[in-house]
Amino acid sequence: MRGFFRNVPVRLWHSYHWQVQNRIRTKEELERYIKLTKEEKEGIEKTAGLYPMAITPYYLSLINPEDPQDPIRLQAVPRALEVDEKTQAHGEPDPFREEGAIPGLTHRYPDRALFTLTTFCAVYCRHCMRKRIFKEGERARTKEEIDLFVEYLKTHEEIREVLLSGGEPLSLSNEKLHYVLSRIRDVPHVEIIRIGTRLPVLAPQRFYDDELLDILEKHAPIWINTHFNHPREITEESATAVEKLLRRGMPVNNQTVLLKGINDDPDVMLRLMRELLRIKVRPVYLFHCDPVKGAIHFRTSVEKGLEIMEYLRGKVSGMGIPTYAVDLPGGKGKVPLSPSYVLDKEGDTYVFRSPFGGLVEYAIPHA
Secondary structure, three states, X not given: OOHHHOOOOHHHHOOHHHHHHOOEOOHHHHOOOOOOOHHHHHHHHHHOOOOOOOEXXXXXXXXXXXXXXXXXXXXXXXXXXXXXXXXXXXXXXXXOOOOOOOOOEEOOOOOEEEEEOEOOOOOOOOOOOOHHHHHHOOOEOOHHHHHHHHHHHHOOOOOOEEEEEOOOHHHOOHHHHHHHHHHHHOOOOOOEEEEEOOHHHHOHHHHHOHHHXXXXXXXXXXXXXXXXXXXXXXXXXXXXXXXXHHHOOOOEEEEEEEOOOOOOOHHHHHHHHHHHHHOOOEEEEEEEOOXXXXXXXXXXXXXXXXXXXXXXXXXXXXXXXXXXXXXXXXHOEEEEEOOOOEEEEEOOEEEEEOOOOOEEEEEOOOO
């Protein structure tokens, strides 16, 4: 499974800190492992300082070096497309109006608040909805910034759920993570904490740390939202990370993004949903790719998303079928989309289109 890194001792390979310290960050480093295309070389050079590159050895090991269209490679290696005029002409840096008066705080829904804890990621995904923060450099919120956020929570009693995001929130030191969670738990009306993390995909070794797991378990209920986009991202290491979280009482949900050339194929998506269920991860959302500047080239049509959703129905159990949703610009919320199976209605009699083919006339009287 370790590909290019077979000679790395197991104790180092299983170390999150080793994975982060040895991220591949330059064109020269990456060329040791992969023969880069002209577009990739230009992409790494032209995105430097704007949309930088960083890839953990673990995630790099999942790439097929012989395939320029490898789905892991497309998510991790910059291409010139990101900064060409056509791509840059579309989208916005912050289409959902996340930035507010308090740095890192978004309070879009009445009962939920989001707080971005870092601008650091183990891997800078090329489709990221927050690509705008990459150019800020790698930093974590100070304790003063965290305290300001907690004070906001205390004065807004309608907030019952907090989502910690980033960047990568679990890249914080254990000490600072314990501080954040303790402060939030001091707010009586906050019932649920969600953590949005892609580390089960990009550096699952983070969850091999019992001290981290102790901290998360101590501050339960905590829900983990992760972000598998392709079945090849589900490995023995990622399954182990999920298992460790589940054994500490933390449910793990998944939010996939529909990405052109990566998972916009019905069979690929079906394999992903089946694999997620196999490792006990619940697929919750399939998000249409956001209108983010620098990521527009990953967008498919809504019709493609609906085609995939129709394909899934009847081929995987209901708990493996996510909600397909579009996040509306301007912070207007998420809209679920679904194929229509009701073709006609007369009185209490409906005509349905069966997911297995054919039409079914069904009388459904009601009180």
